Amino acid sequence: MLTKQDKIDIFREMTTIRKFEEKASEMYEHGNIRGFLHLYIGQEAVASGFMWPLRPDDYVIGAYREHGHALGRCATPRKVMAELFGKSTGVSGGKGGSMHLFDVDRRFLGGTAIVGGGLPISAGIGFAINYRGGDQICLCFFGDGAINEGSFHETLNIASLWNLPILFICENNLYGMGTAVERASAVPSLYRRAQCYSMNVETVDGMDVLAVHDMADKLISQVRETKHPAFVEAITYRYRGHSVADPGTYRTKEEIEEWRRRDPIVQFGGKLLEDGTLTPEDIEKIQTEVANEIEQAVKFAEESPLPKPETLHQDVYAG
Numbered sequence: 001m002l003t004k005q006d007k008i009d010i011f012r013e014m015t016t017i018r019k020f021e022e023k024a025s026e027m028y029e030h031g032n033i034r035g036f037l038h039l040y041i042g043q044e045a046v047a048s049g050f051m052w053p054l055r056p057d058d059y060v061i062g063a064y065r066e067h068g069h070a071l072g073r074c075a076t077p078r079k080v081m082a083e084l085f086g087k088s089t090g091v092s093g094g095k096g097g098s099m100h101l102f103d104v105d106r107r108f109l110g111g112t113a114i115v116g117g118g119l120p121i122s123a124g125i126g127f128a129i130n131y132r133g134g135d136q137i138c139l140c141f142f143g144d145g146a147i148n149e150g151s152f153h154e155t156l157n158i159a160s161l162w163n164l165p166i167l168f169i170c171e172n173n174l175y176g177m178g179t180a181v182e183r184a185s186a187v188p189s190l191y192r193r194a195q196c197y198s199m200n201v202e203t204v205d206g207m208d209v210l211a212v213h214d215m216a217d218k219l220i221s222q223v224r225e226t227k228h229p230a231f232v233e234a235i236t237y238r239y240r241g242h243s244v245a246d247p248g249t250y251r252t253k254e255e256i257e258e259w260r261r262r263d264p265i266v267q268f269g270g271k272l273l274e275d276g277t278l279t280p281e282d283i284e285k286i287q288t289e290v291a292n293e294i295e296q297a298v299k300f301a302e303e304s305p306l307p308k309p310e311t312l313h314q315d316v317y318a319g
């Protein structure tokens with residue numbers, strides 16, 4: 001059960017992710033952020049809803065559209081913004097950038113740029129949990145595009161066979177780059193692709209954070225108790241292009257508008273007003289406070305130093 005304060009905190013977190021991403025887009029245009037930048041705007045309810053019931057000692061692994069997951073897992077906006085700027089104060093010491101956010105203290109193990117690349121790593125995490133006799137679980141987030149990778153099928157197979165405590169979360173935002181799901185998957189209902197691996201399979205409205213949270217609560221307890229993996233497809237939408245360089249010619253403005261009308265933050269804010277949890281003034285105050293925090297994050301990133309050349313070989317797996 002979510003308390004009143006939980007709901008307020010979730011609303012604040014989703015607002016933080018949204019404003020962080022909007023500012024990151026602006027910073028990219030200013031040339032402060034280089035390389036790829038994949039924004040999470042529209043999908044906030046998925047990261048916030050699924051991670052809320054986690055324990056601090058659980059593990060999370062994401063794909064490359066993972067700023068929201070890093071922020072949801074308690075990384076501060078200033079440390080994520082600094083990472084996007086390539087500064088030494090960033091979560092990955094400025095050497096990872098947008099697609100390789102990593103925070104070992106929060107057990108957030110990436111940030112993986114390869115489509116489907118996080119899945120086999122989640123199997124390793126699940127195996128390690130069991131090997132050490134722990135009762136943690138691993139949340140593994142990936143996009144609809146990963147479903148067609150061999151690594152998806154190999155991982156679900158072994159996870160089911162070996163009873164690995166993983167919750168697989170497919171964020172179906174209807175597109176992998178410019179390709180619509182129904183053009184890429186012979187079976188467009190993606191949850192059905194996981195059904196044959198002998199695990200509980202669910203779908204959830206990824207624009208409704210309360211529905212996501214309830215589903216997360218149920219599945220996280222289930223995976224923890226049974227030590228058997230589960231799979232969930234969250235139907236969601238990204239408002240922006242695949243990356244900031246995407247002209248978006250593969251979908252119509254009307255389609256985007258239609259999804260914007262179901263905006264997860266507006267929808268949740270509306271519910272909190274309705275049930276008396278927040279007043280319009282409270283919402284305005286949260287938005288102002290978050291905007292200030294993001295401004296501070298930019299200032300912190302701007303003023304932070306670049307990594308020193310002599311640290312080039314530090315924190316690499318094979319030296």
Ligand SMILES: Cc1ncc(C[n+]2csc(CCOP(=O)(O)OP(=O)(O)O)c2C)c(N)n1
Pocket residue numbers: 065113114115116142143144145146173175176177242
């Ligand atoms: C193995 C592999 N193949 C291709 C790519 C190029 N690529 C980068 S993102 C992407 C689309 C993935 O879409 P999806 O999994 O739906 O994630 P979304 O961008 O929608 O979050 C592709 C094909 C890659 N990074 N890795």
Ligand SMILES: [Mg+2]
Pocket residue numbers: 143144145171172173174175176177
């Ligand atoms: Mg996708």
